[in-house]
Amino acid sequence: MDSEDRRLIAQYREGDVESLSTLVEKYRRPLFGFILNMTEGKGDADDIFQETWFRAIRGLASYRQKNFMGWLVRIARNLVIDRHRRQRPGVSLDARHEEDGSPLIELADRAPGPLGRAATRDDISAVALAVESLPGEQKEVFLMRVQAGMSFREIAVTQKVSINTALARMQYALTKLRPLLRAEFENQRETP
Amino acid sequence: MRCKTIERWTLLDRTGELSPRRHGRLQTHLKACDHCRAWRDSTEAITAAAHGALATGTPSEVTMVNIRREARLRAREAARKRPLTLWLRPISGLAAAALCLIAMGGWWMRPTPDPFDGQAQLSTILMMLTEEAMGSEGGGTTLPATADEPLSLDALASELLALQGMDASYTEAELREPGGVPQATDPLTRSRPALPARIYG
């Protein structure tokens, strides 16, 4: 674990509330970004961000993980899945399978995410739209890696798959993003 | 080395999860393979572009206030529990030690098993009953074997049955007649009237 995180957690355990505020601030953007990209709107993202921290605060007394951000993302991901299940109780979690043969959990990718709903807006970049269009588990791996900065081992633990499956999902995501982004890169090159 | 594997190694190398040995092999492959170099470069470009372009946003101020309030609340709760916990620590240690001592004492004081087997105990019971029977009749009974000369189990069992009035030596008439058969007596407590005199043998 980041030595600063360790120190802040220890100080909070001793009663220093400001240490926790520092932690919340430190991970505010990447965590909220991850949640925002996995949920269906800012209201949902706000709720899940708050509940993630509530659970983290309650769990800090017995916290023993190595990567604090990875832990927060795992809590947030579980909340996203719970919320999604509540919203679509009839959807089977293993009805469909991904290209790599692992069960596909239906995540918010099937519903329009914040980017999907804003697809008509000009201010959303092609990169963000391309990521939005990825299948659920691939999008999740991509976001955990790129946005939350998690290692593949942590991603594998979070998704309860092998490292090879996590790597395969990332490869699929990159393979899908590459042609979508090529056009944008070419446009950028042409633009003086 | 397959390029698909090298692509994975490229990803692991970026997160520092590739072993030094594989890192060396990856570098060697990249020097020689145009495809894998291009794959690595485009991956870097995509992740860099995505990093800047993905929705980030920021939670609402209300959410931030709620989190801070929860943090304060839990910290206060933990602080309330802490002195109690500090007090409880030595007390719980002492309690555990006391329990250990009680358990050890219980083990030490446990009743030692009777060195005699069931047959010897049965013989003792029989002897007591016999003495009683002899006392009431003033002799005339044939003693069963003493505890030092134990009978066979079968013989002892039939003796006991006989003492309790359950043997086959009663006549049919005795059995039919209400109250004709004496009630069985607990040979240990002797809470019921003594058995009528019986002749052994």
Ligand SMILES: [Zn+2]
């Ligand atoms: Zn290659």
